[in-house]
Amino acid sequence: MIKVENKLFQNRYKVDAGHPHISIRNPDLCQNECKSLQCTVCCPAGCYTEEGNGKVVLITDGCLECGTCRIICSEFRNVEWEYPRGGYGILFKFG
Amino acid sequence: MEEKFDAIVVGAGPSGNAAAYLLAKAGLKVLQIERGEYPGSKNVQGAILYSDALERIIxxxxxxxxxxxxxxxxxxxxxxxxxxxxxxxxxAEFNKEPYNRYTIIRAQFDKWFSKKVQEAGALLICETTVSNLIMDGDRVIGVQADREGGAVYADIVILADGVNSLLAKKAGFHAELDPKDVALAVKEIHFLPQNVVEERFNIGEDEGVVIEMVGKITQGMMGTGFLYTNKESITLGVGCMLSDFKMQKTTPYALLEQMKEHPAIRPLIAGGEMKEYTAHLIPEGGYKAIPKIYGDGWLMVGDAAMFVNAVHREGSNLAMTSGRLAAETVIALKEQGKSMTEANLALYREKLDDSFVMKDLKKYKEMPGILHKNPQFFTTYPELLNRAAHSMLTVDGVDKKSKEREIRRNFMAKRSLFGLMGDAFKMWRAFE
Known part of the structure; x- marks a missing residue:
């Protein structure tokens, strides 16, 4: 099992504590309607995890700001996605 | 106080920097807004720099x-x-100056490019996210930034805000991106002593190698891998279409890990120290996926406009060129005393059509569709080719004619004669 945390550990972030830039619009949709939960697979930073009861938990601290989660949630459009406030979020050293 | 500029450029990547640089150099009052701490801090690329596009600017x-x-x-x-x-x-031709292509590290390169932009006279504001376009009816008249008194106005707003371009979506210019039109690429940078890089790749000081990959590393998905040599580091990564990622259970980082474990790749990065892991979307929908790229008071350049030639792995050169053509369009209209209306800005589209940007995208317009419908190019053929090579190169007492027959049988079994002919035709059409 590859731990994405070990990769993200190398990155620099300026976390905007208390102001996540992505949120799930309606958590019930993830838990009850969405069968695939592809956000939990496709997010390259592993920000989305499924809890035992099908509930999806989103923690944006490691977000690489790619936009994948917003685009793949095409059936439900359930991801509210903004860029972090200016200066916050991932800070690529090399890019 | 209301601030008014000739032009506002949103984003400080290659397309935004190209546009801002030329506009400022022509004497226009330019404001460039970048959400990162410094230009490059939000930007990701392989990265190869194509000299020609930049040479025409600097x-x-x-x-x-x-x-x-x-x-x-x-x-x-x-x-x-x-x-x-x-x-x-x-x-050895590639060793003669002026060199045609370079590897670069984007965070450093973008910072350099941005310094040129500022020296040319543009005002750059970092750590500022543009949250919305300010409209007057259908016309863009400025941008709203996420800081106090964040409304700024300009005759023209150039959207160089990258693949996601939230601004165009919020303004209703674009629909959400389709998963089949974007690839998700993940990559890492591994540091090694300079002499190790040079010995491992059989290259001299300043010489570099590019390896592009297709086949099993994408596990059946439409995509490619790459490995580039930097001065004292190696970047390697893999990217696949989001529509394919959506259909399976492998995480992007697992895909990258498996690629790094490939027996031909592992020794190339052995002993390296991984210092950054990045992910980025690449707009690979091609010509047919190009959205609306100009309107009253706005122009769109670079990734935001889907200007990527996926077949040849080119993007930053299309970005810089579109930025340049956008600037030339604005400068020409200013000189003629014309306003930045959609009708007048059609000149931008003309310039693009006349350049390699649209010509190349048009040439490969069928490619994305064909590859989406024919995953065998990423699975069956790589396997068949490798087996054939293995068979021919293994000396085991079996005569070569029998080996050839066996290889042919394998191809026929996997794809049938019509399948093979059809695939050849599809590839010919895609490249025609």
């Missing part, structure tokens, strides 16, 4: 741009699980 860029290595060798690998069949082109 002819003497080689004097002080942070360039890693000029490319002397290009490899193309078709991978199976444990092997690859490859082709290599290496030429």
């Amino acid at each position: 002819p003497d860029f080689r004097e002080d741009a942070p360039l890693e290595r000029h490319i002397v060798e290009q490899q193309m690998w078709v991978l199976d699980d444990e092997s690859y069949v490859g082709s290599t082109y290496r030429s």
